[in-house]
Amino acid sequence: MTTELRVLRPSEWNEWFECLELAFGGVAEPPEQRELDEQLTEHERSIGIWDGTDVVATAGAFSFRVAVPGGALVPAAGVTMVSVASTHRRRGLLTSMMRRQLDDVRALGEPIAVLTASEPVIYGRFGYGAASRQMSLTIDTDRVRLTVPQGTDEVRLRHAKPDEAMAACEGVYEQLVAGRPGTPAHGPGWERKPMVDPVSSRQGGSAQQCVLAERDGEIVGCVTYHIKPDWEPSGPKGTVTVNDLAALDPAAYAALWRFVFEIDLTSTVEARNRPVDDAVLHLVSDVRRCNIRVRDSLHVRLVELGAALEARTYRAPVDVVFEVEDAFCPWNAGRWRLTGDAKGVASCRRTDDAADLALSVRELGSAYLGGESLSALALAGRVRELRSGALAEASLAFSSDAAPWLPRGF
Numbered sequence: 409m410t411t412e413l414r415v416l417r418p419s420e421w422n423e424w425f426e427c428l429e430l431a432f433g434g435v436a437e438p439p440e441q442r443e444l445d446e447q448l449t450e451h452e453r454s455i456g457i458w459d460g461t462d463v464v465a466t467a468g469a470f471s472f473r474v475a476v477p478g479g480a481l482v483p484a485a486g487v488t489m490v491s492v493a494s495t496h497r498r499r500g501l502l503t504s505m506m507r508r509q510l511d512d513v514r515a516l517g518e519p520i521a522v523l524t525a526s527e528p529v530i531y532g533r534f535g536y537g538a539a540s541r542q543m544s545l546t547i548d549t550d551r552v553r554l555t556v557p558q559g560t561d562e563v564r565l566r567h568a569k570p571d572e573a574m575a576a577c578e579g580v581y582e583q584l585v586a587g588r589p590g591t592p593a594h595g596p597g598w599e600r601k602p603m604v605d606p607v608s609s610r611q612g613g614s615a616q617q618c619v620l621a622e623r624d625g626e627i628v629g630c631v632t633y634h635i636k637p638d639w640e641p642s643g644p645k646g647t648v649t650v651n652d653l654a655a656l657d658p659a660a661y662a663a664l665w666r667f668v669f670e671i672d673l674t675s676t677v678e679a680r681n682r683p684v685d686d687a688v689l690h691l692v693s694d695v696r697r698c699n700i701r702v703r704d705s706l707h708v709r710l711v712e713l714g715a716a717l718e719a720r721t722y723r724a725p726v727d728v729v730f731e732v733e734d735a736f737c738p739w740n741a742g743r744w745r746l747t748g749d750a751k752g753v754a755s756c757r758r759t760d761d762a763a764d765l766a767l768s769v770r771e772l773g774s775a776y777l778g779g780e781s782l783s784a785l786a787l788a789g790r791v792r793e794l795r796s797g798a799l800a801e802a803s804l805a806f807s808s809d810a811a812p813w814l815p816r817g818f
């Protein structure tokens with residue numbers, strides 16, 4: 409098989425995207441979704457593999473800046489649209505695209521790459537580690553009650569049309585990015601993504617609705633949701649599916665949750681992507697009836713290990729030497745001394761000193777956003793402590809007060 413791996417030409421986007429759609433099962437994207445995907449595609453960062461005139465593999469990257477512990481925004485490649493045609497799988501095409509892509513990311517000077525995986529098993533071999541989780545809830549709102557904080561009644565709620573909702577939700581999102589590791593700061597156009605609402609994706613539910621929370625005329629929160637009515641002999645049993653829900657203070661947050669809990673003719677609230685430390689867990693009367701499920705979300709790859717580890721803040725003073733294994737990006741392999749503290753000045757340099765901890769770049773990717781603990785990874789045998797006390801020191805330093813979270817997929 410002779411194939412060519414190269415950058416996508418803008419005129420080839422349709423056939424490139426069709427390869428991707430086919431690889432995911434062949435269900436065509438709704439036109440409004442497809443149009444936005446084309447608009448957001450960064451052609452110069454999109455690659456494909458051609459077998460003759462046929463596109464047989466695709467991979468893209470978005471130019472993000474991702475929040476890390478301490479609030480800095482680190483340039484990051486948001487890896488996306490990865491596919492290999494089912495006729496060409498398990499022959500190394502993905503591996504060759506990952507090679508090219510990580511070399512390109514390095515050349516661009518982005519210290520990290522991030523992605524969400526269709527299957528978590530795929531990307532560990534390329535040095536990605538699962539770094540954040542997402543929580544889904546299915547809440548029985550006939551039984552679960554909310555205890556809301558003082559000030560909740562003073563929050564004014566009102567419905568907003570999609571255009572106003574888009575600007576308001578984006579404004580709230582932007583104010584929350586730095587405080588939540590794992591959240592990407594996007595470029596223009598991304599504010600449209602959560603507002604695309606194709607009829608074919610509603611599965612019998614309503615159009616997306618948006619309610620804004622205001623105090624003294626300022627927008628302090630927003631929720632977008634769908635309602636799916638349902639009727640049983642005993643009465644109405646509709647479901648509210650929460651898409652985005654975000655607020656700038658506890659009272660606005662509680663007001664929005666109370667609103668979705670109390671919508672007439674519904675008895676279930678579904679929320680599919682929440683942070684694992686969501687404050688709603690402390691508002692509800694019965695966490696068991698929230699039917700919590702947790703899964704992996706953002707996977708992180710340290711592309712330039714030194715620059716990546718210097719870009720974040722450490723929760724406690726740390727001075728450790730890592731012995732790092734990185735077969736796919738060998739420029740990261742070897743010994744690195746990391747020093748840092750909560751004030752935000754960190755240094756990560758090559759050293760010949762004896763190693764304190766031995767691990768692969770994958771574990772550092774998992775721990776990078778502060779959500780997965782180095783101590784837990786050590787219990788799984790994935791981090792080895794070579795100096796007594798180094799594991800506890802590094803594990804505490806890497807941890808984050810806010811759990812990392814990716815509020816919106818890409």
Ligand SMILES: CC(=O)SCCNC(=O)CCNC(=O)[C@H](O)C(C)(C)COP(=O)(O)OP(=O)(O)OC[C@H]1O[C@@H](n2cnc3c(N)ncnc32)[C@H](O)[C@@H]1OP(=O)(O)O
Pocket residue numbers: 431432487488489490491492493496497498499500501502503504523524525526527529530533
């Ligand atoms: C960020 C995103 O876009 S995630 C979306 C990923 N895309 C999809 O899931 C669409 C459907 N799947 C596909 O298109 C393809 O199967 C891909 C892209 C996942 C893999 O492409 P391939 O070209 O077959 O991968 P490649 O041949 O380079 O495999 C490299 C290694 O990964 C393994 N591997 C690849 N995909 C999988 C998988 N889905 N499950 C388990 N192992 C896998 C291969 O067995 C191989 O292992 P080896 O080195 O031990 O032999």
